[in-house]
Amino acid sequence: MSKRGRKKGASGEQSRALLLTIAAEEFAQKGYYETKISTIVQKAGLTQPTFYLYFKSKEAIFKELIDSFRKRLFHLTKESRLEPGVNPDSLSTTISKGLTGIFTFFIENRDLTLIGFYHPQESKELKKQLAVQIRENLMFEAENGIFQTELDMDLVSDILIGIIERLTMTKLFPGIKTPEELSSEIVQLLLNGMLPKSV
Missing domain, CATH: 1.10.357.10 (Tetracycline Repressor, domain 2)
Structure with a gap:
């Protein structure tokens, strides 16, 4: 595997972990129904398409x-x-x-x-x-x-x-x-x- 491939994979794992961390914060503070995917990705500095690379829905990440x-x-x-x-x-x-x-x-x-x-x-x-x-x-x-x-x-x-x-x-x-x-x-x-x- 190339260095670029490893870096890309690590970055993907980091993005996924970051989304999970921020989603946990949002769910804990606001509850399930008030938590929005748009807020999670904004706080993570990522895009909604990136979110959907890792999770099918808000329900899936929860x-x-x-x-x-x-x-x-x-x-x-x-x-x-x-x-x-x-x-x-x-x-x-x-x-x-x-x-x-x-x-x-x-x-x-x-x-x-x-x-x-x-x-x-x-x-x-x-x-x-x-x-x-x-x-x-x-x-x-x-x-x-x-x-x-x-x-x-x-x-x-x-x-x-x-x-x-x-x-x-x-x-x-x-x-x-x-x-x-x-x-x-x-x-x-x-x-x-x-x-x-x-x-």
Whole structure:
């Protein structure tokens, strides 16, 4: 391949990535219906024909953003599953690490998170699927003696999603808590409860 061909390919990849970044910003700020392709290409310094080289429609670029968010979030959730034989002394640290990964992903991809985790139509189905994945993790962990088998894991998974959803908006995005701080406090609460420690 010639140098010119490589340069052209790299430029095309950069243009596509730029369109995705700006589209995420626009969707996050204005919502799906108020976002216009003309605004996306103007902010990218590109033309509408260039947009259509990479995406068939506004719906197509939106779907790609949502799919990217879902894939990355589900991968992080799957990776956070505790394996049998985990050291009980490092349990809270291990769980915090997995949760920190999710909060870090959210803060590093704020616009993508806003449209993927909070967009009314898309987030409902995503959170439903996420609850199933978290429940599967919890059931696996309970079966391997890490958590109580008597717990209603559907309830626990919904609680976890509710906590993540709320604290992302009230503590993470405003910069009140770091991903590490949030994760540590959530894990301490869920593992140790709210009762005073016995002396």
